[in-house]
Amino acid sequence: MTDVAGSPVSVTSEPRVATGTTDVCDAKQFATLTFLRGGLIALGVTLAAGILAALYSVPAITPFMQSLGLDLRQLRPIHTTFATAWIFLGGAAVVYRFLEDIGGRATPGDRLRLRVQVLCWAAAGAGVIATLLLGITSGREYVGFHPIISVLIVVGWVCYLWNFYRVVGGSFWEQPVYVTMWGVGMVFFLYTFLEQHAYLLPQLFADPVQDLRVQWKATGTLVGSFNLFVYGTIVYIGEKMTGDKSYGHSKIAYALFAVGLLNSFTNFGHHSYHLPQSAAVNWISFIVSMTEITILARCITDVWCLMRDGSGEPNATKTAFNSAKWWTFAILFSSILISVPPLNSVIHGTYVVTGHAMGATIGIDSMVLLAAAFWLLKEFMEARDGAAPKFFASPSTRRRIIGLNVGVGALVVWLHVSGLTTGLTRMRFAPAEAYIPPAWLGAINGIMFAVTGFIALGFFDEVHKVLRRRAFGRFELPVERG
Ligand code: HEM
Numbered sequence: 001m002t003d004v005a006g007s008p009v010s011v012t013s014e015p016r017v018a019t020g021t022t023d024v025c026d027a028k029q030f031a032t033l034t035f036l037r038g039g040l041i042a043l044g045v046t047l048a049a050g051i052l053a054a055l056y057s058v059p060a061i062t063p064f065m066q067s068l069g070l071d072l073r074q075l076r077p078i079h080t081t082f083a084t085a086w087i088f089l090g091g092a093a094v095v096y097r098f099l100e101d102i103g104g105r106a107t108p109g110d111r112l113r114l115r116v117q118v119l120c121w122a123a124a125g126a127g128v129i130a131t132l133l134l135g136i137t138s139g140r141e142y143v144g145f146h147p148i149i150s151v152l153i154v155v156g157w158v159c160y161l162w163n164f165y166r167v168v169g170g171s172f173w174e175q176p177v178y179v180t181m182w183g184v185g186m187v188f189f190l191y192t193f194l195e196q197h198a199y200l201l202p203q204l205f206a207d208p209v210q211d212l213r214v215q216w217k218a219t220g221t222l223v224g225s226f227n228l229f230v231y232g233t234i235v236y237i238g239e240k241m242t243g244d245k246s247y248g249h250s251k252i253a254y255a256l257f258a259v260g261l262l263n264s265f266t267n268f269g270h271h272s273y274h275l276p277q278s279a280a281v282n283w284i285s286f287i288v289s290m291t292e293i294t295i296l297a298r299c300i301t302d303v304w305c306l307m308r309d310g311s312g313e314p315n316a317t318k319t320a321f322n323s324a325k326w327w328t329f330a331i332l333f334s335s336i337l338i339s340v341p342p343l344n345s346v347i348h349g350t351y352v353v354t355g356h357a358m359g360a361t362i363g364i365d366s367m368v369l370l371a372a373a374f375w376l377l378k379e380f381m382e383a384r385d386g387a388a389p390k391f392f393a394s395p396s397t398r399r400r401i402i403g404l405n406v407g408v409g410a411l412v413v414w415l416h417v418s419g420l421t422t423g424l425t426r427m428r429f430a431p432a433e434a435y436i437p438p439a440w441l442g443a444i445n446g447i448m449f450a451v452t453g454f455i456a457l458g459f460f461d462e463v464h465k466v467l468r469r470r471a472f473g474r475f476e477l478p479v480e481r482g
Contacts, residue, residue, distance in 0.1 A: 027106035031096040031114050036376055037471050038121065039089035039369070040464065042082045045129070047460050049079035054453035058446035074132045077144025081128050083361055084142060084226065088189075089121075090369035091229030092160065095182050097376055098236060099167050110166065113159035120156035124149050142219055143196045150197060154190070161186045176239070176248025178232035181257050185228030188264065192221035212275060217268040224264020230365045231256055231296070233372050234324075238303035241317065241375065247303065256295045263292045286339050293332045296364075300325045314398040316391070316466075317378070320371035323405045327363025334359065334416075346423035351445075355415030362408050370401070370463065377470045391466055400462040407456035414452045418445045 053075040055061050065071070106114075128145045131137075137144050164186060165172075168179060195218040199205050204214060235248050247253055269277070269285025304325050307318055334356055338347055347353065374392060381389040391397055418441070426435045 027111045027114055028096050028100045031118075032093050032100065032376060033380065033471070034118055035089050035093035035096060036373060038118075038125075039086050039093060039373070040468050040471055042086040042089055042125070043366075043460075043464060044468075045082040045125075046079055046086055047457055047464075049075050049082065051450075051453050051457050053079055054449045057449045059442055061446075069133075069135075071135075073137065073139075074135065077137060078129060078132050080142055081144060082125075084222075085125065087226045087361065087365050087369065088229065090372060091182075091185075091226065091233060093376060094233045094236060094372050095164065095229070097379075098179070098182075099164070102167060102171070104167060107166075110163050113163050117156040117159040117163075120152040120159075124152040124156070127152065138199075140196070140199060141215065142222060143193075147197055147200060150193070154193065157186075157190055157193070161190065176235065176245065177250075177253040177257055178236040178239075178248055181228040181232035181235075181260075184257075184261065185225045185232070188221065188228065188261075189225040192218050192225055192264075196222065209275060213268070213272060213277075216271045217265075220266075220268040220271065221264045224260060224267065226365070227260055227264075228257070230368050231260060231299070233368055234300060234303055234321075237317065237321075237368075237372050237375055238306055242306045244306055247306065252295065252299060252302065256292070256299050259288065259292045259295055263288045282341070289339070290332075290336060293328065293335055297325075297328045297332055300328050314393050314395050316374035316393070316397045316401065317371045319398050319401045320367050320374060323401065324364050324367035324371065327359065327367060327405075331356070331360050331364060346427060347419055348423075350419030350422040350426075351415040352419030352423065355412045355419060358408075358415065359412040363405075363412070367405075370467075373467050373471075377467065381470065389470070391470065397463075397466055400459065400466065404456075404459040404463050407452075407459040411449075411452040411456045414448045418448065 052065070052070060053072055056065050056070070056072050056075060127149045131146050131149065132144065136146050138146060143150065164183065168175060168183065172179065172183060195214065198214045198218070199211055204211055235253055239245055239248055266281075266285045266288045269281045300321075304318075304321055307321065338344055338352060338356060374397075378389060378392045421441055422437055425438060425441065429435050
């Protein structure tokens with residue numbers, strides 16, 4: 001890998017040219033590749049913690065894991081923190097790839113901020129694993145680590161935001177919708193991340209209902225901010241693959257941005273049905289969320305239609321993208337069902353919610369990011385070698401992606417079956433009675449969770465292997481990249 005502080009690079013809007021003459025790499029190219037690698041590492045940690053957490057649910061294995069000092073209270077926050085990190089880092093790789101397009105030379109300030117960003121986030125990642133394994137946790141959803149680590153995340157984030165706005169700067173308003181999505185998502189993340197730490201205020205912490213309200217509001221906005229990165233990625237990759245720039249300025253893409261943003265402020269409602277709140281809040285939340293996912297389904301289908309060339313040739317990006325499209329419809333269907341209040345009261349707090357969250361973050365977010373990762377690596381390798389790499393268009397890569405969908409589908413379906421069974425057996429109890437799940441359910445659930453988890457993990461590893469072999473290979477990048 002060449003140095004970040006490399007020499008000037010000429011960035012043009014022409015197709016990439018493989019010069020093969022230099023080992024100098026621009027800071028932004030370095031950033032694209034580094035965040036892609038970081039995202040793949042985060043995905044690896046997510047998977048490791050996920051399978052350990054699934055094994056933990058097998059009653060015969062739980063005591064053994066506890067004797068090793070491994071507990072769901074550590075594994076779950078490691079899993080969810082790194083799942084979120086994978087989504088943000090994958091998004092950052094795409095954002096830096098875009099910054100290469102609109103180019104200009106990276107200034108010494110850009111390079112310094114990039115170094116700080118990479119170092120802070122790497123230290124934060126290592127810190128999260130180390131402290132959570134030592135049992136140091138905040139106990140909060142999605143920010144389960146010690147708040148001191150949040151300082152590193154924020155410092156890195158400010159550098160990211162600065163680098164983005166320094167390049168996009170004055171042209172922000174003329175840029176396509178994906179730039180608006182990323183630019184707003186960046187500011188939004190910073191705000192919501194700080195809001196997630198409101199529990200550090202003693203007055204708020206002392207009032208559990210208020211604390212839960214703010215926590216869900218902030219978590220809803222966090223999801224909104226990473227959705228903006230994923231939505232931007234859909235439109236950007238679609239544009240790059242088809243050369244059609246009109247979608248980035250279309251009304252429907254702006255509608256997705258606007259409703260996505262609105263939903264970030266309202267989606268807390270359907271996470272807090274159990275808190276005292278007005279029915280109007282529930283309804284607003286329901287209608288806005290349904291509108292967002294419906295528009296998303298339309299956009300993802302539109303971009304998919306633009307990408308389709310009818311050749312039937314295998315193409316890893318298109319296969320992953322097509323998977324995201326089908327997952328979006330499936331999640332839309334399940335969202336409608338679980339948001340209906342009587343049904344929500346049956347499934348609340350069960351594995352149905354876990355299945356739903358994992359179905360959305362894997363099926364939609366991760367499939368879009370995997371599509372982007374395939375495309376980014378193809379671009380790098382094409383520019384380096386002058387020819388498209390075989391892995392990108394091979395039937396075996398396509399089979400691995402399809403297998404991954406089947407594996408994840410099995411895991412998600414099982415979570416729904418298990419959660420629904422919990423909900424239905426729980427209904428037999430009066431509200432004030434403590435619910436004790438039937439022993440057979442715990443036993444079957446543990447085994448099925450582990451079995452479907454291993455199937456999903458096996459296919460994840462197959463796809464991850466294709467990407468990590470290329471991403472962590474030696475890269476001596478050509479200077480000219482458009
Ligand atoms: C081999 C693959 C995986 C396995 C076996 C697995 C397993 C698990 C387990 C055991 C939990 C905790 C359930 C509980 O609270 O008891 C969980 C939660 C979660 N997982 Fe995974 N996971 C996998 C992959 C992923 C990936 C790739 C992502 C996202 C990129 C992801 C996102 C999530 C999220 C968001 C939650 C929290 C759900 C909630 O709010 O209840 N998982 N997963």
